[in-house]
Each structure stands twice: as structure tokens, then as C-alpha cells.
Amino acid sequence: MVLLRTVSSKAASIDSIRRRYILLFVSYITSLIMLLLGFKHLFSEDYLLQAILFGCSFAFLANIAWFHASNELDKACVIETVLVGLFVLGLVYHGGYENTALYWVFPFPAIIFGLLGPRVGIQINGLLVLVLLVMLYQPDLIVAQYKNAEISRFMASMATVIAVGWINEHFRERSHNAMALLQRSKETQANTDALTHLANRRFVDEVLPQHFALQPEHFFPLAVIIADLDHFKHINDSFGHDQGDLVLQQVAMLFRQKLRTEDIACRYGGEEFLLLLPKTNQNDATRVADKIRAGIAQRRLLTEHPDLVITCSFGVALAQDESEFLQAVKLADQRLYISKSSGRNQVN
Numbered sequence: 160m161v162l163l164r165t166v167s168s169k170a171a172s173i174d175s176i177r178r179r180y181i182l183l184f185v186s187y188i189t190s191l192i193m194l195l196l197g198f199k200h201l202f203s204e205d206y207l208l209q210a211i212l213f214g215c216s217f218a219f220l221a222n223i224a225w226f227h228a229s230n231e232l233d234k235a236c237v238i239e240t241v242l243v244g245l246f247v248l249g250l251v252y253h254g255g256y257e258n259t260a261l262y263w264v265f266p267f268p269a270i271i272f273g274l275l276g277p278r279v280g281i282q283i284n285g286l287l288v289l290v291l292l293v294m295l296y297q298p299d300l301i302v303a304q305y306k307n308a309e310i311s312r313f314m315a316s317m318a319t320v321i322a323v324g325w326i327n328e329h330f331r332e333r334s335h336n337a338m339a340l341l342q343r344s345k346e347t348q349a350n351t352d353a354l355t356h357l358a359n360r361r362f363v364d365e366v367l368p369q370h371f372a373l374q375p376e377h378f379f380p381l382a383v384i385i386a387d388l389d390h391f392k393h394i395n396d397s398f399g400h401d402q403g404d405l406v407l408q409q410v411a412m413l414f415r416q417k418l419r420t421e422d423i424a425c426r427y428g429g430e431e432f433l434l435l436l437p438k439t440n441q442n443d444a445t446r447v448a449d450k451i452r453a454g455i456a457q458r459r460l461l462t463e464h465p466d467l468v469i470t471c472s473f474g475v476a477l478a479q480d481e482s483e484f485l486q487a488v489k490l491a492d493q494r495l496y497i498s499k500s501s502g503r504n505q506v507n
């Protein structure tokens with residue numbers, strides 16, 4: 160039995176909105192600033208700086224255009240990281256306007272943690288620090304000239320920003336995961352019957368329509384079977400409510416054994432169950448119902464009362480699409496009534 164949770168997890172979708180905001184903000188703001196600075200230096204004859212500013216600006220805009228077209232958030236975040244890294248390293252290599260390039264490195268750790276999370280983020284930031292160390296302490300490799308005092312203070316500040324950024328992101332992610340887990344378990348709990356651990360009526364009424372709407376091709380034609388234990392009141396009255404509960408649990412276990420993983424078994428009412436068989440026709444569903452019926456009648460569900468035969472009646476109907484679902488439930492219920500009134504322990 161699958162699908163017990165609602166279609167989209169709220170915690171996961173909020174987190175992807177967070178990453179989306181960072182991606183859009185960084186792309187639009189950075190490309191705008193770079194474009195403006197590029198125009199400012201358009202006639203400066205500093206061609207390297209112009210190439211860095213215009214090149215990165217257009218690359219950011221291209222990435223965001225591709226993201227809008229494809230909606231591939233993970234890939235766009237990776238491309239964004241590469242672009243931000245290239246921009247930062249290019250600027251440090253050049254020195255930027257009046258040797259101010261190092262200031263532009265400081266947003267990098269926060270952006271990378273935001274886009275890629277703490278685990279990958281710390282690796283990329285570590286790599287950046289290594290490359291920066293080589294570039295800054297091997298002045299022959301770069302065009303810019305930075306003072307030693309400036310470099311040491313910059314590296315110390317960077318290490319602090321990365322460490323604090325990682326702590327922040329690591330614990331934010333942990334608390335997010337804990338909340339997502341809690342939400343999932345609460346959703347599963349809300350849609351599960353506590354006694355039989357089958358799906359409950361709330362699942363059928365509220366969650367199932369979401370799955371139908373999202374992936375109708377996985378369900379229809381959908382066979383609807385209603386199963387109702389016979390003379391269950393008598394079992395309760397004769398052997399006690401706890402023995403009645405035990406019967407319900409045993410029957411639920413039997414459903415799980417006899418049904419396929421894609422089938423859905425729900426406890427629909429007290430001793431009434433709804434079995435949903437995706438992509439199944441009326442004949443096959445009737446055969447399955449009869450197999451279950453025979454299984455219940457043969458099995459001795461109460462070990463303390465080995466002579467007790469418990470039976471169950473069934474009604475079967477078919478829904479060709481979502482609009483026919485409630486109608487099919489109603490029809491299966493009417494056929495169940497026929498099974499009951501014609502002697503019980505049968506399928507109609």
C-alpha cells in the first residue's frame with residue numbers, strides 16, 4: 160500500500176522556493192550590477208574587466224532564461240555556482256576597479272551554501288579558499304597586486320564567514336529535515352487507521368482525489384470492491400470487542416497478502432473495507448474479490464475459537480475515470496447489499 164501522504168510535501172516545496180529565490184535574486188541582481196559596471200568601464204580600455212563584467216552578466220542571464228524554460232532547479236543551481244565562482248576568481252585575478260575585487264568575494268560562501276546546501280557548499284567553499292590562497296600568495300600568477308596585510312585579513316574574514324555560514328546552514332537543514340519528517344509522519348498517521356494500519360476514510364476522501372488528478376493513467380480503469388464482514392456484531396457480542404478488533408486486524412493482513420502493491424486497501428467504516436485495484440477490469444476484480452472471500456472463510460481468524468467460521472460479503476464495480484469514482488463506490492455498495500441479502504459470503 161503506497162500513496163498515504165498528500166501529493167506534495169509542504170516542507171520540501173518551501174525549501175525549493177527558498178533556493179529558487181536565491182537563484183533568481185543572485186542572477187538578476189548580479190547581472191544587473193555587472194552590466195552597469197560594464198557600461199561604466201566601456202570606454203576605459205580595460206578589456207579584461209569589460210570581458211569579465213559583460214561575460215558573466217550575459218552568462219547569468221542565459222542561465223536564468225534556461226531555468227525559466229526548463230524548471231531544472233538543481234542543474235541551474237550548479238551552473239550558477241560555477242558562474243559565481245568564475246566571476247569571483249576572474250575579478251580577483253584582475254583586481255577589479257581600484258583593486259577592490261576582494262570585497263566581491265564575501266557574498267560567495269552564503270550564495271553557495273544557499274544554492275547547494277551545507278555538504279556540497281563546504282566542499283566548494285573549501286576549494287575556493289584553496290584556489291584563492293594559491294592566487295593571492297603567488298602574485299606572479301595574477302595581474303592584480305594586493306598588499307600582504309590585506310590578503311591575511313581577507314583570508315581570516317573569509318574563513319570566519321565560511322565557518323559561520325556552514326554552522327548556520329547545517330543546523331537550518333537539520334531542523335528542516337526534522338520538520339519534514341514530522342510532517343510526513345503526521346500525514347501518514349492522519350491517513351492511516353490506527354487499528355488495522357490500512358488507509359482510512361480521510362485518505363479516500365481527501366488524498367486519493369489528488370493522486371487521481373495528478374496521475375489518472377496510473378489508476379483508471381479502477382476496480383472498486385467493498386467488503387463487509389458478516390454478522391460482525393455477533394462476533395463482538397459473543398467473544399468481546401477485543402476479539403472483534405483482532406478479526407479486523409487479521410482481515411486487514413489478509414488483504415495485504417492477497418493484493419498487489421499498487422492496490423489500495425482502506426478501512427472505510429467499522430467492519431467495512433474499500434479495496435481499489437488500479438488498471439483492473441470487472442472480471443479480474445470479481446475473481447480477486449472471490450479469492451479474498453474464500454481466504455477469509457477458510458482461515459481461522461480467532462485462534463482461541465478454532466471452530467468459528469467468519470465470512471465476508473463483497474460488491475464490485477468499475478470506474479473508467481475519476482468522474483465515475485463516487486458512482487462506482489455507490490454501485491459497489493448496492494452490489495454488496497445484494498450479496499448480504501442473498502445469503503452473505505458471496506461476491507456480486
Ligand SMILES: Nc1nc2c(ncn2[C@@H]2O[C@H](COP(=O)(O)OP(=O)(O)OP(=O)(O)O)[C@@H](O)[C@H]2O)c(=O)[nH]1
Nearest residue numbers: 387388389390391392393395400401403404429430
Ligand atoms: N471490535 C470492533 N467492532 C467494531 C468496530 N467498529 C465497528 N464495530 C462493530 O461492528 C458491528 C457492525 O454491526 P452491523 O452493522 O449490525 O453489521 P453485522 O453484524 O456485521 O451484520 P451484517 O453486516 O448485516 O452481516 C457493530 O457491532 C459495531 O459495534 C471496531 O473497531 N472494533
